[in-house]
Amino acid sequence: MTLNWSGKRRWIALVLVLASLVVMFNWPPVVPVIQLPGEIYPAGEVFGLPITNTFVGSMVVWIVILLLIRVVSGRRPRDGGEVPRGGFYNFFEMAFEGLYGFIGGIAPERYLGPIFKMFMTIFILVLLSNWLHLIPGIDSIGFLHPHVHKVEGHYELLDGFDLATLGGVHYLNGQCPWVSPEAVATMSDEALQARADAGCLSGIPAAEAADDHADEAADDDHGEEIDYHHLEPGDPAVPWVILPYVRVPSTDLNMTLAFALIAVVMIQVMGFRALGISYLTKFFNFSTLFKSPLGGIDVAVGLLELIGEMAKILSFAFRLLGSMFAGSILLFVISFLLPVIAPWPVFLLEFFVGLIQAIVFGLLTAIFMSLATVSHHHDEEHHEEAAAGAH
């Protein structure tokens, strides 16, 4: 393969890399504030429920899926012809056929349809949710928000940054971590002067801002003078952080637990559909209790299976949550440490982790569903038949 240096895109990429180097040195990256539950939108509630940014993320995923359905089904050849309709449609047909064959190797022939539908639904939803954090800006553009924590009626100020403005847009100033007025008293004059030179708003030499400090000190004495919910952006009296507009939905336990519950309930539905009421004998197996000396073991095994179903919910939910949340943190931290070249392989890694987690979630559902359609007794018969056939 020879490199074609006349390509226009290569130069665009180079210019973007140089531009991001310039940005990195002039506007240093900001230490991310990491929080496990989804951040709540300041705008309020709908039907008494707070709106979190992970919920908005899942709405984005839904909209993307609806658009995909619209576009792909619009290109489907309706005359039954097999003439290719362009790469986009063909890609989906290829993926669909490949996955159908893949599940066909696992699921029993008779229930392949419903099992494949369940697999594909979970796969697409989880895949798109996982890939959301590969889009730049998803976790880094958001509301500016004073970082305060309400404890027993009064506000506690946490770590944060000063704001700066560029062309009317506020952003966190990575050079200026927020300093409380109490901490200013313990800082050296050089450090304060350095902060003033860097354009910080808080923690600047007392001489220049003596009046302000007197005011703030008076406020602090009175306590509740600062209205933390209606501050002007950039107010140096409080630390600021970013609350992202959209966050990856799979980093929220609510979403992964919902998928896990749906998957496990559908596994039981599949079992009842295939075996009827006798599916319950998998869990409550008293048939051999008085017939065989080891009947008690069968009862205990059934109860263990029941506990195993509960454990499936936890394992589904935490597997997805753990790997995606850890991936998000990895992207934050790498982008903070070295914002230009280091994140590229990490983005590639996260691309594959998202794909693998989606496949694992869907595949485990499909496998558990296939196992639920097979009764214990039938299984033994099949083995005997196979053994008889072999001889």
Added chain:
Amino acid sequence: MEEAVVVAGKAIGAGLAMVGALGGGIGIGLAVGGAVQGMARNPDHTGTIQTNMILGVAFAEAVAIYALVVSLIILFVLS
């Protein structure tokens, strides 16, 4: 001072919780190693082996991810 002790405790706890990743790593290594040997000796059964391998790897990985979740909860949720 008290805050520093709390932070140190959190960091040590999160680090100790991640010891659980050891078992998951060994398990995944054994599973994939065995599967690759099987596939090399028996290329016709690659599909079946791969499916079962992914299943086993997912179970082994789940244990490591529980450890990860515990340490993430210690770091970011515990206050």
